[in-house]
Amino acid sequence: MLGLLGKKLGQTRIYDEKGILSSVTVVLVGPNRVLQCKTQESDGYNAVQLGFDDQKEQRLTKPLLGHIKKQNGAAVKRIREFRDFSLSVKPGDVIGATVFAKGDFIDAIGITKGRGFEGVMKRHNFRGGDASHGAKGWRRRPGAIGQRLFPGTVMRGQRMPGHMGQVQRTTQNLEILQVREADNLLLIKGAIPGAKGDYVVIREAKKNRKGSAKPAAKVEPKAEAKKK
């Protein structure tokens, strides 16, 4: 399971070699510092611990700083472990965008934008009431929330207004359209959770693995044929 910590920079659009325009999310994914390599023998499982984004040393707790200093690393803001990292790295290494290649599929994990207290129309896509035909004061309401004396209670899980957003969400199977080594950027097709400047985790797609039959593999031969 390959993965990187990153920061969402924003969205733009790019043309591919065929002239097709697609919207992309630009993610800064480096430098990622390898802080620790856990192994079966020492920790009971295999994992790689990555740190991302520079931080002042005084802002870290001393135990954490000690852990980082052990590997001669620089202070970082975000730390995350990736199990069974398929790239061989050692503590102190700095990795970046080149972990992934164009055409790879990834999952993006981020914290969605907070929406505050929202009604059922925005939060659960209820349709609300009529806008006209004499409707008054009943345009965005949820409607009935239960039955009668039996069961006499509102069912658990009934969707109601409440706090929306600012929760962790994963968007699966997004294609990488460009890897820009110089700036440590990944250009990922489509949208990913979070606001600009939010931290995101980019990891190898869980469900659409490399090498499996997928659109990218089918498209390539065609592109070559065109060049001839």
Add this chain to the structure above:
Amino acid sequence: MNQALLDKIESEQYRKNPITFAVGDSVKVHTKVVEGDKERIQIFSGVVIGRRGHGMNSTFTVRRISYGEGVERIFPVHSPRVEKVEVERKGAVRRAKLTYLRKRLGKGATLVKEKEGRNTEAAAK
């Protein structure tokens, strides 16, 4: 600095041979069309009736009368599929958006620059 990186990505997409024309011009837009494995150039000629957007998002609209029916096509300025834009005739207009042309037929839809004579759109084709 983040915006700078995004701008950099966008500016790389800009076309290498900038196209120059003004609203009101009669133009020939050469577009690449892919049919199966072959690629050919298709020409759409008409009057530019507006431009919009900035940078990557800028587009322009070309209007022509085709078999008596008004047809408008919107082209992204920076699309690699737009090969080139030939200006056939300059138009003298006083608007940025020529939506009033939609209501006009025949001679009324003429755009003339001084000393260029009065040619209808149909004749310009």
